[in-house]
Amino acid sequence: MTLLRALFMRLLTMAITLFGVAVVVFFLIRVVPGNPIAMMLPPGATEEDITRLQALYGFDKSLFQQFLIWGGDVLRGDFGTSISLRQPVSELVLGRLPATLELSLFALVIAILLGGLMAFLGTLYRHSMAEAAVDVTSGTALSVPDFLWALVLILLFGVLWPVFSISGRVSPSLDFDFATNFYIIEAALRLRFDVVGHLLGRSFMPALALAIPLAAIIAQLLKQSLKETMHLDYVTLARTKGYSETWVILSEALPNAVLPTLTLIGVQFTFLIGGTVIIERLFSYEGLGNMAIDAVINRDLPLIQGIVLLFAALFTVINLVVDMLCVILNPKLRHA
Amino acid sequence: MGARLWLSGTWLGLLALAALFAPWVAPHDPLAQDLFLGRLPPFWMDGAEPGYWLGTDSLGRDVLSRMIHGARIALMVALIAGTLTCLIGATLGVLAGFYRGWSDRIISRLVDIWMAFPPVLFAILLIAVLGPGLLSIILAIVIIDWTRFARVIRAETLSQGAMDYVASAQVAGRTRFSTMIAEILPNILPTVIALLTLEMGIAVIVEAILSFVNLSISTDSPTWGGMIAEGRTSVHQAWWVLVFPLFTLFLTVLSFSQLGEGLKDRFDPVLR
Secondary structure, three states: OHHHHHHHHHHHHHHHHHHHHHHHHHHHHHOOOOOHHHHHOOOOOOHHHHHHHHHHHOOOOOHHHHHHHHHHHHHOOOOOEOOOOOOEHHHHHHHHHHHHHHHHHHHHHHHHHHHHHHHHHHHHOOOOHHHHHHHHHHHHHHHOOHHHHHHHHHHHHHHHOOOOOOOOOOOOOOOOOOOOOOHHHHHHHOOOHHHHHHHHHHHHHHHHHHHHHHHHHHHHHHHHHHHHHHOOHHHHHHHHOOOOHHHHHHHHHHHHHHHHHHHHHHHHHHHHHHHHHHHHHHOOOOOHHHHHHHHHHOOOHHHHHHHHHHHHHHHHHHHHHHHHHHHHHOHHHHOO | OHHHHHHHHHHHHHHHHHHHOHHHHOOOOOOOOOHHHOOOOOOOOOOOOOOOOOOEOOOOOEHHHHHHHHHHHHHHHHHHHHHHHHHHHHHHHHHHHHHOHHHHHHHHHHHHHHHOOOHHHHHHHHHHHHOOOHHHHHHHHHHHHHHHHHHHHHHHHHHHHOOHHHHHHHHOOOOHHHHHHHHHHHHHHHHHHHHHHHHHHHHHHHHHHHHHOOOOOOOOOOOHHHHHHHHHHOOOOOOHHHHHHHHHHHHHHHHHHHHHHHHHHHHOOOOO
16 A cells, blocks of 8 residues: 555656656747747748748747647647657657667666676675776776767777777668667567667667766676675575585575665666767767757757657656666565 | 875866966967868877877867867866856755755755756757857756755755754754854765766766767867867878877866765765
């Protein structure tokens, strides 16, 4: 019952947060200098044309009225029409979302594997040079944001030793018709593993750039928890039973040490998704973030609003899911 | 652990000196173009011209001089935006954590809303609203990043406020306000200073990202982000235009971060 109540309260704060985001975005964008209407019209348009278009987009009403109309439309799933691309915003945005989600999830997998491996090695060779190496690597990786790692990767693996693609989600030469925008998942379901390999290769560099800081955080926290667990009696018992150190770490220590890291990954995942905005730009990856920057440069108000709202909704939903998962996974919190 | 404090401090000190005395230190005018001197390689390579230590870009502008002048903007943004963000964010954090009640509820709700924005997108959006320029960048950083301070300082103040010394100050007759200033503030100051150092590194990155997507300052002022953006397009012909500013930016961000982490450890060994 308390769980249901907690869920209800969370949904309520979620709604308030999203409403707040909508208010901020709406009023922020209304003060943008530069008239988007003027941009849409051919040169030589008359004063009359301008008024007509302003009425069409509702710019002639008061700000408060505009907000009410816009809010009502949004609640009905109508995010308006993009000014620069002249298509419904909801279509454009939902069309790009899968690309960003696939990139983020791929990055998450890389971060977990990389961070987990570092934590494992640091624990296995604790109090040695290897652990110091893990500490220095993760400390450096954490100090530098994804934007810089992306540039370093472009330089190393795109220019100096060009083994990975650094531009675009799909090679133009790929001959494969996608029915959905979840390219990787679709190719996997259609058992075209050659295509999956191609797609993973294309997005490996941006995903790695996004993953490096998170991998470092995972490495640090998981290693700390593992080392603490390794002192516990039940682990010593397992060791005296003759299990190898690798086995002890992975099957005895890990299950008890992993919970704080899982919670942290949940929190950090939204930061990772936020990073896709600039990373997609750097790698010309056709996702939401890249579209967002174009929208800002083109002063495409409806599109900006749609993208920001979608990101905000995504973040709040992920936070909710993570919180609920923590309650379910952690028995201590269940009756709190 | 003292080594990283010294290393990062030294690098930032050198950078600050170079930035401060840029017009005297820089060997050339950072804006002077000379198409006959385009894409000169750095000094150790064949075809280098004496005096152009790190080579020139496609318009014949001296890379080293542009980097030194770029340091001015980077450090100015770091210092001003970092300090302002710190003052505003920490004040709100202390208010929320110490007075709790309504101020806490409003501030925490605002933090929630802010956290739902992807920061880079938020920054680009703000620059579009505020218009390009140094002042806009500083404002954008303050508007976005105050939550970093507010969140951490609020939590820190909450835990300090629950301690006995605060209760005894109250019993001894201090007012709420003077307890906050005289008792709580000195105890959260180490955290504030560590966060401020980290924030300066973040400010440098934000400035670089914004000038990278060409939304920062006018093209007359050389910025590291702008140089990186230009260098990236010609990396196959002149790698040095990308590599040197990238390396400098990397080292600077790393230094701010290491300095912040080092200060945090030095002030408070039990912190987290």
